[in-house]
Amino acid sequence: MTSTHSPQPGRLQRLKPLALALLLLAPTFQARAQAVVMAGSYQNFDVLNNTGGEACGFEMEVWGVNAAQLSRIFPSNFDASVIRYGFGKATDFPGGTHVRWMSPYDAASGRFTSCTPRPVNRSTVPGESCWTLGMPGTYATAGCEHFGISTSYVNPTRILYRWLLPDPANPGQLIRAGTDVSLPAPIWTAQPPADPAQPPLVVAEVQVPAAPPAPVPKYGEAQWVKVYKNELDRKVDLHELMGDNRAVVAADAEHQEVSWTLLQQEPPSGGNQRRRGKLVNQGNLGNGKHAVVRRYEHYKYAGALDPITNEALCADGTCTAPSAGELGDAIGAQNAAANLDLNALRVTVAGGGSVSSSDKVFSCGNKCYGVYPPGTTVTLTAKPDSGNALALWSGACAGNALSCTVRLDAEKSVSAQFSAVAGGGGGGGGGGGGGAASSVTLTVTKSKTGNVVSSPAGISCGGTCTAKYKLGTSVTLTAVPLAGASFLGWSGACSGSAPSCTVVLGADAKVQPTFSR
Secondary structure, eight states: OOOOOOOOOGGGGGSOHHHHHHHHHHHHHHHTTSSEEEEEEEEEEEEEOOSSSOBOEEEEEEESOOGGGEEEETTTTSOGGGSTTOSOEEEEETTEEEEEEEOOEETTTTEESSOBOOOSOOSSOOSSOSSTTTSTTTHHHHOEEEEEEEEESOOOSEEEEEEEEEOTTSTTOEEEOSSOBOOOOOEEEEEOOSSTTSOOEEEEEEEOOOOOOOSSOOOOOOEEEEEEEEEESSOOOGGGOOTTOTTTSOOSGGGEEEEEEEEOOOOTTOTTSOOTTEEEEEEEOOTTOOEEEEEEEEEEEOSOBOTTTOOBOOTTSSOSSOOTTOEEEEEEEEEEEEEEEEOEEEEEEESSEEEEETTSOOEETTBOEEEOOTTEEEEEEEEEOTTEEEEEEEETOOSSOSEEEEEESSOEEEEEEEEEOTTOOOSSSSSOOOOOOSEEEEEEOOOSSEEEEEESSOOEETTBOEEEEETTOEEEEEEEEOTTOOEEEEEETOOSSSSEEEEEOSSOEEEEEEEOO
């Protein structure tokens, strides 16, 4: 590719290479000392060819990261042939990196051999991902592509998209299309809670490009967007952000966050101050959740425009939903995710009792989760119900003393196991009814792409997925992915993404492992 021009990188362009490297890496080091850490951001998207002819490559211009900080470039964990361009390649520029997917060139015929045709249908965003596995019968002629990248512990500050076209003046070279693809990528931030009992605030900001300078201030290109949101109690990976993977990338009414809104940048003077150029979605992450996934579907605005300023003149006067004739061609769909590391403490209780903390954040049964600054110490106190006693702590606490102090320098969990006192039954109403059950049942959900085994023996799921154990038994479960799959995380009585998990059985329990497909 002959053209390597980038927008002016400003001060970054003047930094010496060592200083630039330190600046780009700084978020990685600083983040580890925070209560809430953006562990990674992910963009996995479908985009329709809007050039009017064949395009023979695609480019992402990613600011704020370098090539070494990209943890994955789609389709790095699949066969290169799943998209027509094969594996993408990153090339750094001062302040960021270009990620490019390009067709091979056949010098004998003077042609690029694998190009994206004009779309057959531009009325909808593809329901599944635009690649051979998502659209096996129609990908070759659909005129759309699927691309994506992910980063770890550093987040892009800006991302631009462009199609690449054959350069008529230089055979075998590609140049950028005249305009960028207006498929905004969200920029993620996370804020720790002021109150440890509250979950962190996660913000995703989408901003459409401004209009080019003109003698008369004008509005930018107008587009419609709808947004779906999902949260998971584990981190997600790039390969999961596919349009047909609805367990992760939700697109139903229950998960709809924004039904419709219009995005359009105002002129520099501020226009009518409706501030339509930016969409900010924010909310407190559910306690114990580790990933936020949003699906943005973008369409052009096809309604009336002010002939002088280019402002969208929506028929409903509010631009909160497209009226008849206002929904234009599809631009694409962005499946974006943010993974978080949390300096948090989770408490679970089994049997007759509760756990509280000296700072009053925990009262478990009810309030069982807190997010703290690193280095915080939390003192937990077990409170047995009448006729019960604390049998043992497990996790970050041990033994059976009523109080335990946990120092939080990473995410930790504590479990308190209570058991009935022999002959107890205490207080109140005579006749006090028998002790706890002598055995409990552990059930593991079966998976087609992995097995789970237990120690002590009993579970081998695959085959045997339910077993009985003595009350209070500590059972370690280990996930074993089948060939070609990987283990993603636990839910139910287990949590986290480590391959092994220990459950203290104070009652019947269920555990669900998740493996990649």
